[in-house]
Amino acid sequence: MKLVFATHNIHKLREVQQLLPDSIELLSLNDINCFDEIPETGSTLEENAKIKADFVTQTYGLNCFSDDTGLLIDVLDGRPGVFSARYAGEGKNAQDNMTKVLNELENQTDRNAHFKTVIHLNWNGEPYVFEGIVEGEITHNQFGKGGFGYDPIFKPLGYDRTFGELSSETKNAISHRGRAVAKLVAFLGPTDHI
Ligand code: ITT
16 A cells, blocks of 8 residues: 655655555655645644645645654753754754754753654544654763754663664654554554555
């Protein structure tokens, strides 16, 4: 079965493809010739996930799902949150975003944070929402070059290494996105026959 994942983010696409059974072939926005930058005008992850999935379903008439993810830091009142992609500016630059967070947390002892992923699925005319969260803390420096985005400064609870240092298998097994995708897979059930 082919299923559209409404994203331009190649890192997300790779992670999610790894988590899905072989019977589901993901198509990205580029694969369906959608090169639009879908405006994420919502004020919550839920709203933005819905906007992205609805754009594809309404424009192309396809079943599809989207992922909106944020890093929520306790002492920053949940920032960058819904602004995670553009926290340090429109360039969506991961290094600039991490530098901004590390600067804002300088001298802070409470470094608790969590990642949250909201998946919005439009499936045969009905909307479904799946969530995943991973708790952890922001390190004092960057560690590792794996993953993407804020991974080098996020240490999941119970681990002594960041997502930037852990293998993609380990990240996928415990991450926000891994947990949300597991719920999506359970919902879709056996797909070999579709
Ligand atoms: P799409 O909207 O095209 O899917 P995006 O990169 O704009 O891609 P989001 O709006 O969900 O995605 O922005 C979330 C940002 O949060 C993203 O750009 C990364 O910087 C960061 N992020 C998302 N998932 C992450 C992860 O698993 N690890 C680290 N950082 C992540």
